[in-house]
Amino acid sequence: MFEGLRERLQTARARIGSSIQAVAAPQKEHGEAPGLPAQPLHSSATFADKVKTFVIDRELIITDSELAGALSDLEIMLLESDVALTVTDAIVGHVKRDLVGSHRRIGQSVDALVVGTLRRALLDVLGKGFDLSEYIRSHERPVKILFTGVNGTGKTTTVAKVGAFLKKQGFTVVIGAGDTYRAGAIEQIDVHAERIGIKIIQHQQGADPSAVLFDAVQYAISHKIDVVLADTAGRLHTKANLMNQLEKIRRVMKPDLIVYVDEAVAGNDAIVRAAEFDKTVGADVVVLTKADMDSRGGAAISIAHTIGKPLMFLGTGQAYDDIMPFSPHAVVEELLGDG
């Protein structure tokens, strides 16, 4: 997951570190920094070798021009990873504010300083995530969750995965087979429901999806079920009639949560589409699927900051338990950690 972005961030980390080191190194030669290791910084040594042992115990001012090249590299690397422009600006701006101009005593290695700064900058744009179990616990039951998005992004699979996830947490769940449009869609969700042992409410193909999902909610009320998961047909946000149908579903089933599902691999397209869905039918939280196939990580990094909605889960494969509650700290660790 996100290997390409990880690689680029590691390169940026090294590059920023080198720039800071370049500021620090000349004074070392003049013997002004007794805290520095006596060992010279051989150009053949790797960056990590150099900075991890390079503990600066004195004051240092990093200027704009010293970091300009490294920050511009960081900017390009983020954009190449499909990180949205506004998010790239936010990250680069954060790093710059954090490092430039401060008259600081760095009682740590340059690398630790850089990693700490990158970590804060990423955490700042990643938002807090969304704890679905906690949400359900603190809301009136049944909690009604509507899944929307464009075709083939993984909505139905995500409904099944979330169903299995919630069941494991001890919640009772019913699925509404709200994709009455695509041939084979009802059978598909029916097979999933059977496999994970969750009740499903379905009508025939071609039926009004609002009616199916209304029935699913009624079933949940009369059987005291905790959660209704509503699958829907994939649709493009540009198709007004299909968006109107979704709007009708929303009016009829009155979801507590609208989940926008898209593929992490779609990068910036996912962000544009999420914003469009949010504008027309609303979106409260986002799930990004196929993170296991996404090397660039741009959508995962950008979506919460750009559309202002938390990322709830990442889909990480085709099996039912290939779903990860989105944890900003875990993602940052994956991107910046040494493992």
Ligand SMILES: Nc1nc2c(ncn2[C@@H]2O[C@H](COP(=O)(O)OP(=O)(O)OP(=O)(O)O)[C@@H](O)[C@H]2O)c(=O)[nH]1
């Ligand atoms: N690798 C991987 N594949 C996934 C993931 N989520 C879904 N898929 C696959 O993506 C394909 C489409 O998934 P569906 O759940 O049918 O997508 P959908 O959005 O319901 O599609 P429509 O109903 O046609 O709009 C299937 O082959 C899934 O197995 C994931 O997280 N990782």
Ligand SMILES: [Mg+2]
């Ligand atoms: Mg589907």
